[in-house]
Amino acid sequence: MDVWQLVLVGLVMLLGVIGVLIPGVPGPAIVWAAVVWWALSDTSTAAWVVLIGSTAVLLLSQAVRPLLPSRRVRRTGTRRRTLLAGGLAGIVGFFVVPVVGAVLGFVGGIYAVERARLGSHRDGWASTRTVMRTAGYSLLVELFCCLLVMGAWFGAMIWG
Numbered sequence: 001m002d003v004w005q006l007v008l009v010g011l012v013m014l015l016g017v018i019g020v021l022i023p024g025v026p027g028p029a030i031v032w033a034a035v036v037w038w039a040l041s042d043t044s045t046a047a048w049v050v051l052i053g054s055t056a057v058l059l060l061s062q063a064v065r066p067l068l069p070s071r072r073v074r075r076t077g078t079r080r081r082t083l084l085a086g087g088l089a090g091i092v093g094f095f096v097v098p099v100v101g102a103v104l105g106f107v108g109g110i111y112a113v114e115r116a117r118l119g120s121h122r123d124g125w126a127s128t129r130t131v132m133r134t135a136g137y138s139l140l141v142e143l144f145c146c147l148l149v150m151g152a153w154f155g156a157m158i159w160g
Contacts, residue, residue, distance in 0.1 A: 001041045006157065009038045013153065017146045020139070021087035023080075028058045031146045035153060046156040054149040061145035068138035078135045082117075086110035086136065087143055094147045102144050110136060 001009075016030030032054060039051035086109040093105020110131050115124030132140075 001038065005041060006038075009034050009153075012037070013146075013150045017091060017143070017150060020143045020146055021084055028061060028142060028146055031149050032058050035149060038153065046159075050149075050152050050156045053152060057145050057148055061142055064141060065138060068141060069134055078131050079113075082110055082113045082131055083135060083139055085113045086131075087139065090140070090143055091147065094144075094151065099148070099151070102147050103140065106136070106140050106143065107132065 012034040013031050016027045016032075016034060018027070019025035019030055020027030035051050035054045039047040086106045089109025089112070090102045090106030093101030093103075093108070095101070097104060107128065111124055111128045114127040114131065115121060118124050118127060
C-alpha cells in the first residue's frame, strides 16, 4: 500500500472518529470500514490482527451501548457544544497521554466548558457529573473504542 492510500485510510478513520461526535453519523462503522480497506490492501499479519481486534472492540462497544444512558442530547438537556468540546479534548488527550488521555481529555473538556458557562468550580463539577450521567458515558465509550482502533492501526503502521 503506498503512502497516499495510507493517508487516505487515516483521514477516513479521523472522519469516523469525528463522526462519533456528530449525531446521526455512524462513526464506528466508518472507522471499521477504513480498517477493512487497509487490511484488504495490506495483507500482512499485523493488518489482519488489527482488523480482528478492531472488529471485536467495535462490536463490544455496540453491545455495551444499550446498557448506557441515551445519547439523545435534546432530551437530556445537555448542550451539544459541551459534548463536542469534550469529544475534541478526548481526541487530543488520547494522543498527548496515550490511551488514558482520552478519558481525562473528555471529562476535562466538559468540565472546562461547564465551568466557563457557570462561573464556579462547584457548579461546573456538578454539571459535569450530570452531563456524564445523562449522555457522556455512551459517547465516551464509543469515542474511546474508535480511538483504540485508530491507535492500533497507527501502531501497526509504525512497528509493522
